[in-house]
Amino acid sequence: MAAESEGEGNKELIVDDDLREMGSKAVWSVGSCKPGNGVSFLRDDNLNSYWQSDGPQPHLVNIQFQKKVKLQLVVIYVDFKLDESYTPSKISIRGGDGFHNLKEIKTVELDKPSGWVYLSLSGHDPRETFVNTFMLQIAVLSNHLNGRDTHVRQIKVYGPRPNPIPHQPFQFTSKEFITYSTLR
Numbered sequence: 001m002a003a004e005s006e007g008e009g010n011k012e013l014i015v016d017d018d019l020r021e022m023g024s025k026a027v028w029s030v031g032s033c034k035p036g037n038g039v040s041f042l043r044d045d046n047l048n049s050y051w052q053s054d055g056p057q058p059h060l061v062n063i064q065f066q067k068k069v070k071l072q073l074v075v076i077y078v079d080f081k082l083d084e085s086y087t088p089s090k091i092s093i094r095g096g097d098g099f100h101n102l103k104e105i106k107t108v109e110l111d112k113p114s115g116w117v118y119l120s121l122s123g124h125d126p127r128e129t130f131v132n133t134f135m136l137q138i139a140v141l142s143n144h145l146n147g148r149d150t151h152v153r154q155i156k157v158y159g160p161r162p163n164p165i166p167h168q169p170f171q172f173t174s175k176e177f178i179t180y181s182t183l184r
Contacts (some may be wrong), residue, residue: 010115011047013075019158022069026157031060034149042155047077050151052086059140059150063157064098070130070159071095074119074138077154080112085147087112088140093119095133102137112144130160 015021023043030039030051037052042061053059080087090109094102108119121131136157140150 013077013116013156015073015075015156015158018161019073020161021156022065022071022159023063023155023157025069026063026065029062029064031055031058031062042152045154047079047153050083050153053140053150055149057141057143057148057150058092061138061152061155062099063136063138063155065134068132068134070132071136071157072121072130072160073158074121074136075154075156075158076117076119076138076152077115078110078117078152079114080144081114083151085143085145086149086151087144087147088142088150088152089144090141091119092139092141093121094137094139095121095131095135096137097134099135102135105131107141 028039028043030042030053032053032055033039034052034054037050039051039061041049042051051061074093076088076091078087088110090107092104093106093108095105096102105121106119108117110117122129138155140152143150
């Protein structure tokens, strides 16, 4: 699993092979946005575009799934060098069945991040490697330099890659083992 980091200008997204991006299976919405900087810019794979909030904090990004999913990692692209006071400094990640019962999973403080920021959703217990949820909410609680609105350039959410063979107790990784893992 990728570790939390706030590297200096890390533009390359690096995620373990045992994780898959789950964002395409979700409905995305935001609490507010400036015209021309809406929710679609969070998912366009363009680091030069961004979602810009409009209004009072917290600024919310809602990620809703049709069925319960396992999530392990949230990766956010922010750039203090370009966005300065629009850059988030404190983020809360919440999960639940819907808006009515969201519970905080993690709060993270960021110090002038430039690049991909990896936020693990695993708990303190080593057996809690993922969050099982219908909805994830990312709340920007504050910005650097007491900025009001926020810029987030990309968000990716990752869950464990499913076992390619149902009812198989082992997860084989090589094609040779997978080929000979079932009886006919």
